[in-house]
Amino acid sequence: MTGTTAHATVANHIDPPENQRRVDRLRAQKAADRDLVGTTLRWTGTFVVCAIIVACVVMFLLGYRTYTITGGSMEDTIHKGALSVARIVPVDDLQVGDVITYQPPGRGDLVTHRIVSIEPQSDGVPLFQTKGDANATVDPWTFTLDREVQVRYVFQVPYVGYVLLMFGTRLIRTILLVGLALLLTFMLFVHLWRKAGEVSEDAEQDEAGDASGEGTRAPNGTRATTGLLAALTVAGPRRRTR
Numbered sequence: 001m002t003g004t005t006a007h008a009t010v011a012n013h014i015d016p017p018e019n020q021r022r023v024d025r026l027r028a029q030k031a032a033d034r035d036l037v038g039t040t041l042r043w044t045g046t047f048v049v050c051a052i053i054v055a056c057v058v059m060f061l062l063g064y065r066t067y068t069i070t071g072g073s074m075e076d077t078i079h080k081g082a083l084s085v086a087r088i089v090p091v092d093d094l095q096v097g098d099v100i101t102y103q104p105p106g107r108g109d110l111v112t113h114r115i116v117s118i119e120p121q122s123d124g125v126p127l128f129q130t131k132g133d134a135n136a137t138v139d140p141w142t143f144t145l146d147r148e149v150q151v152r153y154v155f156q157v158p159y160v161g162y163v164l165l166m167f168g169t170r171l172i173r174t175i176l177l178v179g180l181a182l183l184l185t186f187m188l189f190v191h192l193w194r195k196a197g198e199v200s201e202d203a204e205q206d207e208a209g210d211a212s213g214e215g216t217r218a219p220n221g222t223r224a225t226t227g228l229l230a231a232l233t234v235a236g237p238r239r240r241t242r
Contacts, residue, residue, distance in 0.1 A: 063088035065151050067101050067112060068161035073132030074099070074112060078153070083160035084112055086151035091126070094118065099153035100130070105143050112153065113139060 064087050072080045077099070086101055094100065094115060101112045113130035116138055120126050128145065131138040167176075 059085075064154070065101075067110065067151075068164050069112060069156070070161070070165070073134050074114075075134040077114075077133045078112065078156050079158055081159055081162040081165075083157040083164065084153055085155050085157065086153050088149050089152045091145050091148055091150050094126075094128075094150060094152065101151050101153065102130075102143070102145070104139070104141055106141075111139075 064085055067084045067086065069078050069080055069082045069084050078084055084101065096115050096118055099112060099114045101110055103109070104111050111130070113132050115128055116131045117129045118126045119129075119142075121144075125144050127142050129138055129142045
């Protein structure tokens with residue numbers, strides 16, 4: 001009976017309190033949840049970026065090109081600020097009613113307008129004239145296309161052009177770079193702060209264990225026992241001699 005009581009006393013002395021075990025489990029669960037959320041966000045972001053890159057590469061290889069619409073001459077067909085998506089086609093496939101993006105003669109900027117007439121010249125080269133859907137009159141110029149291919153409008157993505165134009169300004173690029181640097185610094189600070197908090201909590205637990213005689217941590221990460229059980233473990237059962 002005495003041996004059983006002594007064994008129970010030693011076990012109660014060594015086992016951590018129930019509330020401490022509960023705190024350890026909650027801490028481990030929170031750490032696992034943080035790791036899961038972080039991993040999910042990283043993989044999601046990587047997937048989205050890769051999908052965008054792959055989509056852009058595939059569209060480029062298939063002959064698609066994009067243009068930002070900065071004017072309102074094609075309202076309501078193509079809205080101002082939209083991203084116009086066009087595809088490269090042979091010039092011989094162009095017809096009246098097609099919307100093309102080209103550089104007018106004597107101008108440095110591109111224009112996206114609808115073809116209203118195609119007149120063959122004596123040498124067989126077609127002469128084009130265009131008009132904006134929202135304009136009252138046709139464009140005051142005619143032109144020929146020197147290349148054998150031309151981009152023809154396919155569809156639009158509203159408002160995306162505004163975003164691209166914003167990224168094209170020096171102020172926005174500077175703000176993005178500074179914001180990214182601050183975000184990375186903040187993430188590093190949070191990571192170091194959490195690590196410091198974990199180390200501090202482990203140190204407090206070890207000190208509390210030493211003070212109560214519950215034990216300390218061994219180099220391999222397990223809790224080393226102290227007191228009566230440690231003495232019994234090290235010395236082993238003494239052989240009785242006569």
